[in-house]
Amino acid sequence: MMKFETRAIHIGQEPDKATGAIIVPIYQTSTYVQKAPGKHKGYEYSRTSNPTRTALEKCLASLEEARFGLAFSSGMAAISTVMNLLKAKDHVIACDDLYGGTYRLFEKVYKDYGLEFSYVDLTFPENILKVLKKNTRMIWVETPTNPLLKIIDLKRVAEISKRFKLILAVDNTFATPYFQKPLLLGADVVVHSSTKYLGGHSDLVGGAIVSSNPNYYERMKFCQNAVGGIPGPFDCFLVLRGLKTLSLRMREHEANAMEVANFLSTHKKVKKVLYPGLRSFPQYKIARKQMSGFGGTISFELKSNLAGARRFLKNLRLFSLAESLGGVESLADHPARMTHSSIPLNLRKRLGISDNLVRLSVGIENIEDLIEDLRRAFTLV
Numbered sequence: 001m002m003k004f005e006t007r008a009i010h011i012g013q014e015p016d017k018a019t020g021a022i023i024v025p026i027y028q029t030s031t032y033v034q035k036a037p038g039k040h041k042g043y044e045y046s047r048t049s050n051p052t053r054t055a056l057e058k059c060l061a062s063l064e065e066a067r068f069g070l071a072f073s074s075g076m077a078a079i080s081t082v083m084n085l086l087k088a089k090d091h092v093i094a095c096d097d098l099y100g101g102t103y104r105l106f107e108k109v110y111k112d113y114g115l116e117f118s119y120v121d122l123t124f125p126e127n128i129l130k131v132l133k134k135n136t137r138m139i140w141v142e143t144p145t146n147p148l149l150k151i152i153d154l155k156r157v158a159e160i161s162k163r164f165k166l167i168l169a170v171d172n173t174f175a176t177p178y179f180q181k182p183l184l185l186g187a188d189v190v191v192h193s194s195t196k197y198l199g200g201h202s203d204l205v206g207g208a209i210v211s212s213n214p215n216y217y218e219r220m221k222f223c224q225n226a227v228g229g230i231p232g233p234f235d236c237f238l239v240l241r242g243l244k245t246l247s248l249r250m251r252e253h254e255a256n257a258m259e260v261a262n263f264l265s266t267h268k269k270v271k272k273v274l275y276p277g278l279r280s281f282p283q284y285k286i287a288r289k290q291m292s293g294f295g296g297t298i299s300f301e302l303k304s305n306l307a308g309a310r311r312f313l314k315n316l317r318l319f320s321l322a323e324s325l326g327g328v329e330s331l332a333d334h335p336a337r338m339t340h341s342s343i344p345l346n347l348r349k350r351l352g353i354s355d356n357l358v359r360l361s362v363g364i365e366n367i368e369d370l371i372e373d374l375r376r377a378f379t380l381v
């Protein structure tokens with residue numbers, strides 16, 4: 001098999017058959033002419049399939065070492081399609097530190113369709129056994145989690161999942177396939193928000209699913225077409241372009257994040273730094289074992305209160321205050337008031353998403369400029 005960096009540039013992306021164009025064209029078309037009724041070249045209607053999307057789906061599958069890939073109009077459309085594997089009365093066990101939108105989808109949409117959810121701390125995989133029920137069908141994992149960067153031992157969760165014949169779904173948005181391949185650790189389905197590192201340039205919203213299980217794939221492919229949350233060809237082109245530099249960007253994101261984490265760890269105005277690449281991080285060993293790198297996202301608690309956090313965020317110049325992450329430019333987020341505000345206050349408190357918690361998506365600017373920006377913002381807290 002070709003190496004990761006090579007696959008990112010070539011898989012699904014042979015020169016265009018009609019013209020020799022080296023880049024997969026943006027097939028901006030809704031339909032395809034047929035020779036005779038039912039006689040076509042594999043494409044009938046662009047909700048069902050489109051050549052630019054096919055290229056992206058092949059490349060995504062290859063990067064995760066999966067048999068199948070599916071692209072979506074957003075990460076949430078991808079996650080929603082994974083839930084289409086379930087039926088009313090099925091029970092899902094999810095990790096408790098979830099992306100806010102995923103929690104909202106489960107609680108405010110799929111509960112109304114008769115699905116049941118339990119949220120547990122999956123850094124202790126045996127917690128699954130405490131909430132397991134006769135109707136449990138799926139385990140939903142994010143690792144690293146958002147925003148607390150907790151690491152969940154995928155091999156151990158997969159063992160339990162297999163023992164009870166459950167579907168193990170993993171949101172791999174934070175790590176990307178460059179640093180972590182959940183399917184190789186026993187997951188059945190992997191989802192991504194390609195809005196983040198896969199796209200990498202904060203210029204699109206997209207999602208993806210990969211799997212090597214033909215039954216799950218067939219059902220999700222069917223639902224992709226039946227429900228219709230597909231990406232347009234231009235967005236597929238943008239993700240494909242992003243993927244070509246994924247390895248370069250991830251290495252740089254990580255190198256910068258490591259320096260920022262070290263800087264924060266020794267700063268007197270910082271109470272606690274959450275980054276799986278720090279030896280002091282509780283799940284550092286598991287991260288070392290199941291990931292080939294620690295990613296570019298860091299959370300930390302300021303010693304001061306909400307007002308202090310507000311001042312810090314206001315004083316940043318290079319880090320822009322914005323939701324989202326994974327772009328080449330650095331972003332800062334206040335989870336309690338921004339990305340995770342849809343999580344009820346008492347639950348946020350229990351999880352540790354406090355008012356003085358800040359999340360940084362460390363970009364690939366020059367590290368000295370980034371550290372200088374943080375240093376200056378601290379002086380004004």
Ligand SMILES: *Cc1c(COP(=O)(O)O)cnc(C)c1O
Binds near residue numbers: 075099101173193206
């Ligand atoms: C952003 C994000 C999502 C949702 O993806 P969208 O592309 O915004 O719909 C899901 N999971 C994680 C971990 C995310 O960061």
